[in-house]
Amino acid sequence: MSFYPETSTINIKDDEKVIKFERVFQRAECKHSHIEISEEDNEVLCLDCKTKLNPIWWISKYLKHLNQVTERNNRMLSEAREITKKLE
Numbered sequence: 001m002s003f004y005p006e007t008s009t010i011n012i013k014d015d016e017k018v019i020k021f022e023r024v025f026q027r028a029e030c031k032h033s034h035i036e037i038s039e040e041d042n043e044v045l046c047l048d049c050k051t052k053l054n055p056i057w058w059i060s061k062y063l064k065h066l067n068q069v070t071e072r073n074n075r076m077l078s079e080a081r082e083i084t085k086k087l088e
Contacts, residue, residue: 032058 030049035058037044044053 032061 030046030051032046032048032051032053034047035044035053036047037055042055044055044058045051046053
């Protein structure tokens with residue numbers, strides 16, 4: 001399942017007698033931030049664009065985001081502790 005919509009164009013040149021296909025991949029506009037998880041169907045549905053998402057892809061994306069938030073929080077906590085030590 002591709003998350004990049006596929007656009008194909010066909011260029012026909014009579015003098016060359018060759019049909020050239022150009023395939024262009026474009027990023028989807030939706031960030032799939034609002035989702036619904038169906039445990040019965042093992043599906044993840046984006047509520048914004050109504051696209052069925054690959055559950056493994058979504059879990060991976062979510063865990064990366066969660067790790068970034070955790071790292072940021074740990075850095076902020078460390079900085080707050082350093083400031084507290086300096087103020088004592």
